[in-house]
Amino acid sequence: MSEELLNKYFKGLCTPEEKLLVISYLNETEDLPAHLLGKNEWDETVEAVIPDHKTAEMFEVIKKQTISGRKRLNWFNITTAAAVILAVLGLVFLGLNRNQPKPDLAKNKVQNIKQAIAVNWKSVVNYTEQDQQLTLPDKSTVKIYPGGELRYTIPFVNRNREIYLKGKGFFQVTKDKKHPFVVYAKGVSTTALGTSFTITALEKSKLIKVQLHTGKVWVKSIDSTxxxxxxxxxxxxxxxxxxxSRLNKVSVMDTKVPVIQQEDRLTILNFTQAPLAEVFASLQKHYNVKIIYNPADLEEMSFTGSLKLAQPITTILKEITELNKLNHTKTTKGYLISKK
Structure with a gap:
């Protein structure tokens, strides 16, 4: 473990991958380089000062143990006197140290860090050819596409809700302003407070894509290695x-919509941050069906994307309701939309 990486860790400058390496090292070692205790901590350490009356008492004990009239002490007496001196010094310093603030040593810091970072990892891999739905401990949901892998720590919510992704995943994030939701994928982090987005970071692909559906996200580079x-x-x-990643180039654009012929334009509906009530009204008109819902259930819910009207309406409703954590039920009058 390099001293440079340790210094970065204690200064809070490590990437998530570097942080995991240092944490593993700290869990396996008991000794750290002495210089990791900062200068300010040494300067703030209080020295024990021996009062004058204690000094006088110590001197009297030394005189009694080292001088007996005018006779020279033999080797045994000298050894005994030295032992008594050491014992007295030890008792004096012990008593003084009880009343003095204890210095904040680097070793104690490391032990506290080890206790604070006692976590376990959970990994979910989609080995199937179907999308896999996962509910996280904070009630956020993730759709893991075939071949994708998701890793997170237990306990999940600490300062942040952190996820490590390989492959492609769609995220529907539960709002929690105190604990930002962060997804790390191939040197890129995506941070959200409560929104939905899709990340594509395939292992053999040179492209990393972050597509936002609702809300707002912050995307940045975090991999310096x-x-x-x-x-x-x-x-x-x-x-x-x-x-x-091959050209080391970043671009931001509008979400691409497939090019369609003029005669096919009426078979696709495009929405950008459209209220769900508006989306359902368009579907009712096209499919000539009744979609029943409680307007209060759809407050603050919106949809961004393209709907291919050649699909059965059941397929479209399933996609929209899954994104917004709703249920759809077929009835004799049409379809009923309700909260889960």
């Missing part, structure tokens, strides 16, 4: 960030 270009972008709904 692989020479990722430094960038920091705030995405709004309907925007997409693409990082090309």
């Amino acid at each position: 692989h020479h990722v270009k430094s960038f920091s972008e705030i995405l709004m709904p309907g925007r997409e960030l693409v990082y090309n």
